Amino acid sequence: MSRIGKRPVPVPKSVTVTVDGQTVKAKGPKGELEFVVNELCRVALENDKISVEPVNLSKPARAQWGMNRTMIANMMAGVTEAFTKKLELVGVGYRAAMKGSALNLQLGFSHEIDFPVPKGVKIETPKPTEIVISGIDKQLVGETAAKIRAYRPPEPYKGKGVKYEGEYIFRKEGKKK
CATH class of the missing domain: 3.90.930.12 (Ribosomal protein L6)
Structure with missing residues (x-):
């Protein structure tokens, strides 16, 4: 199990996030970014937190899990501070x-x-x-x-x-x- 992937990504107050299928868009004071999550992972936005889960527990799905979560966390940090x-x-x-x-x-x-x-x-x-x-x-x-x-x-x-x-x-x- 991924220790990084388990933690949900908090959405800062100054950031607007939309999750449309596998696409995550973040808009903040510094600009806006977009990331398409791998099809081996599911992404959900619930009460100002973005959670990423693997579709199944196969090795490739678990390998993508933590990376997709980190990419979303980097988006949140990037649109708030460069x-x-x-x-x-x-x-x-x-x-x-x-x-x-x-x-x-x-x-x-x-x-x-x-x-x-x-x-x-x-x-x-x-x-x-x-x-x-x-x-x-x-x-x-x-x-x-x-x-x-x-x-x-x-x-x-x-x-x-x-x-x-x-x-x-x-x-x-x-x-x-």
């Missing part, structure tokens, strides 16, 4: 700046990288070596941060690259003579 991810650029000459609707990255390559900002995500650069990604869709914010980090992941010898704020980079010792 999700943010911070990236840090470590390295000489590594910079980031917004150029129109694209993020311009200088990461030690012979060329600059222009990253188009996806719809529903807001990117800011308070410092040239810091990128702040925010939005109401947790999955989209995380995916955008991962794509930017993938251009130059941190390397273990000097620690240069794009890393998440607070991420620990395991350092290696260089070659010895």
Whole structure:
């Protein structure tokens, strides 16, 4: 039995939720989101709580149970307060700046990288070596941060690259003579 799936998702006062079959729509102060629950799970809205149950106790249904509940909980959190991810650029000459609707990255390559900002995500650069990604869709914010980090992941010898704020980079010792 799923410990996460058993708990109902509380609906905040500032959020309006509609459940239509397998589709859950949430509208709040930050925006609105929609999620289609897998057909192996049932979803119900009862007295300001959304409950998710598996259709049967098969292994695939139980596997989807907790994930669907978490996706709905992330929707509730996203429409009330936005999700943010911070990236840090470590390295000489590594910079980031917004150029129109694209993020311009200088990461030690012979060329600059222009990253188009996806719809529903807001990117800011308070410092040239810091990128702040925010939005109401947790999955989209995380995916955008991962794509930017993938251009130059941190390397273990000097620690240069794009890393998440607070991420620990395991350092290696260089070659010895």
